[in-house]
Amino acid sequence: MELAERVITKATPTIPADLLLRQTLARRKQLTRADSAWISRAVFSYFRWRRWLDEAQPMNAQLERALALADDFAISPANFLDAELMSNAVPSWTPEFVTVSPEWARSLQAEPALWLRARTGMAAQVSAQLGNCDSPKWSEFTEALRYDGQEDLFRHELFQAGAFEIQDLASQAVGLLCAPQPGETWWDACAGEGGKTLHLSDLMGGKGLVWASDRAEWRLHRLKQRAGRAGCFNYRSVLWKGGPKPATKTMFDGILLDAPCSGVGTWGRNPHARWTTNSQDVSELAVVQRDLLSNVAASLKVGGRLIYAVCTLTRPETTEIADAFSAAHPEFTPLPLVNPFAPGAPAAARLELWPQVTGANGMFIAAWTRQAIPDPAPVG
Template identity: 50%
Template sequence: MIDSLTFNHAARILASISADQRADTALRFYFESHRYLQPPVKRHISRTVFVYFRWLTWLDSKASAQKRLEQALSLQEAFDADPKVIKAEALAARAVPEWLASEMETPADYLRQLQRDPALWLRARPGQAAALAKSLFAAEVTELAPDAVRFTGVQDLFKTEQFKTGEFEIQDLGSQLVGLAAAPKPGETWWDACAGEGGKTLHLADLMKNKGVVWSTDRNAKRLDTLKRRAARAKLFNYRAELWDGSAKLPTKIKFDGILLDAPCSGVGTWQRNPHARWTTTPTDVAELATIQRQLLETVSGSLKPNGRLVYAVCTLTRSETTAIANAFTEAHPELEPQPVLGKTPQLTIWPHEYNANGMFIAEWKKKK
């Protein structure tokens, strides 16, 4: 049974969500207009909303909003106690939309992972993961990435002294692995072509030890403003932020040692964190985004130096946006040689159930001399 405060807020948020507005966006808008809510209350409300969409197809559509919320939380409680209480067949039929089967494998372990609360990952400054984990108390390091810290506490991280002084960024483990795959060296010139709010730009800049430069481009000026604020807090200055809409008119004529294309995608890899998107993403979205991804790869690849490296990353797992894109690009560009990703295969899939992180796909090429 959920408390009345959480129910009232969650019910209002659910009523405001539509196919045109993501649940996380609705939550952000709601909390901006209800600033008096304390962080623990916000977390409880957010979790209730996400649990609702996680178990949406199990709920009685004719029941009241309160009853459906109670059903969802009861299912979550039972699943957390014993994941096998929900049969694999039921998960395959209900946890994801039917069309997904034509785009990717959906093993039972993956589907079970989608029904769990997602991990919260932090990226410490290089070499400081153990110290950060100790200072935050409820946190632990991992062998999967040298600077990754999994936070398990309840305090408001944005109000901690460690955050204010730039000792960490909130960045999912999957995203951190992209930066590690890029592995830029101090003094190099890199291009983060679809930088967004700068999570990967800051990681590249950190790995470069504030030497060299990262060109950070995005079509959204507000995102770049956020990038600049984050960089200032982290005391990272080896970047240059520029608007770029993805067109053939490039932001610079510079040739780069490395290019990271974290392309727009369907976000299927984030469905554990954003379960509402399972029911709003369509095959048409996937097809349209795949077209954009192909175009962006073609556009940015011409800006590589000889021996330069191109890293393609998407937080999705669909074939149309991952292996199909990478294979076709390799076939069309014999001058670009596929490279091992993180010492493994030229194409690496980060599965949520294997890494306890967002699903990611990473491919890498090196331009021949």
Template identity: 50%
Template sequence: MARSPHIDGTAQRAAQILSRAKPGQRIDTLLRETFAHQRRLAPAEKTAIAGALFATARWHRWLDPKAALPVRVAAAMHLQARFEADPTSVKPEALAALALPDWVRDEVDLSPADLIALQTPPPLWIRTRAAYTKRIKRFLTAVTPAPAPANRTGLLYSGDKDLFRTEPFHQGHLEIQDLGSQLVGHACVPQPGETWWDTCAGEGGKTLHLAELLEGKGLIWATDRHTGRLQKLKQRASRAKVFNYRSTTWDGGAKLPTKTLFDGILIDAPCSGIGTWRRNPHARWTTTLTDVQELAVVQRQLLEHALPALKPGGRLIYAVCTLAKSETTAIADAFTAAHPELQPLALLNRGPQVTLSLSEWNANGMFLAGWTRPTAS
């Protein structure tokens, strides 16, 4: 177990915040609630406190559970700083054994590089509207273009501006969107004039990206089971000046929200989120194998229920931000076997099933699979 002999003010404040957390509460939610009432904290103080809380979640299994909370937080901060300075300071076998819950070993294959990425703070990716990319690069300066195919509008930001307070964000010229999510849009390859369905649109990140790729021509149906998320989508679309979409609720059942047949259907399904555990390390210790198994049932149902809305020649894309075999290859293999009438579809020039690893893309881990319904001969 790791300990730190020095407990500074950041560790004390972070421990106080953590002591008020509700069972299972996300760290980002806890921080939002806290900072809303502590407006005098400087941006640097907020960043340090957030870093301490996330480090405590990452190094959870290295910490002495009997130690006082400030001691555990300080120990985690020490481990995090040492690891970022020298990843070899923690043995690979220790990372493999302790960075994740035990049940994950049978579900997820992570390389040593993935495990190192998992224990480091996540990058900040943004997506620009293509017409404003050059202007945003000049404005932010501390940006690096994403690798292809996201290199035109995807940027890695390493500066210290609060992007949510910048003019380009308020004008709808940029979105905060992880590169893994951006690659989902590029894998869909929507063509101007097509009609697409984003079945599990949530707050609309991928809907807005599809609209950008459609160049404002064509139509997107955005559905979700939660009206609150769709209301957030409406606000984001208004800010981004995206109007070629319709939104309505859909519970994922066999009754479809429209009789429209689609050129493309994106099923960005609810999942265990293992691919986001670099960004949400607290979720490692609340997600269970039972969650994975229950979500796999939902994912298969979504594919089956959405399929009738696919046009001949249309493209069906399945995406999840998880790396669990039960939610990725097992789902894709079973769906392929059940539907020999569909043809597997190559995605991102890699094949019909693509795993985006944390280390290769410096982004959330994702899994993609694709099929097309052949046109009548």
């Protein structure tokens, strides 16, 4: 319990609990897998049930209470009233930006699923060798697996061999909706450590090219490590700070902008972020997102596909960004997408993926296709 308390008390907005937890556990080689799992659950339960706890109590008592609440909710969720959940599960500023439904609030208090993405054609092998795997109920996710076991997956031989990645199902949906084709050239503009870059490459069968850019060199270094493990060789990486000058002179068949965002859609998986994110973050990030989307759009070929994705559900970062882009760029036409979580529903150019429906992170996705290159502005 001491290690869990230490992580909780040292976590800050700039040193989030999940990062601090990983670092803490990595330094304690003597911990068993069960010990690490208990500490992780204690930390996340504390932040998930924080509004139900008495801060005047000693930290060990608060941790015991948080774990008891987590157990009670898993066994008898109906004992928790909707009004109580809607009030306590999210910070007070949330309703200004997101519709807080009882269903969403309940999904935030459930312990999240762990999703894997197998390399194309390897899902059956990964499932058989790992065990404790289930396929999602949506047939579009042919390589996705839900893992309920206790192994340290990062050390598993299949992971080390690049047979699978740990990737949330909503993030996998983004790659599927990009629908990259073999031989195309794509730009993953805010690639981070490259989870979606690797997915795009896999969907293309290794044929074509994916450019991955990010503002942080260390993230691109992590992508290089992951790509080597996954056998991904049809990508190039480049530093890009997000300005109007494109990352390369290439014109792309497709561009994915997985923009930096408030991360509200990840609050179920990362409950500490609920209490470190504020309304000002949402407003400031919306400005960044609007600029990024406009900047990347100039590098899309006529007939190409532009995908905007954010793991948040706030209106300023989702529908308002899409509205502003469409108004400012009439040469881009909304592109209808088939929701992989509802394949029978009508196609739509904007999708909101809610955790209570998907069992995954919340995600917003919008798509356009380019109809023309605008004439240059007159000189003088």
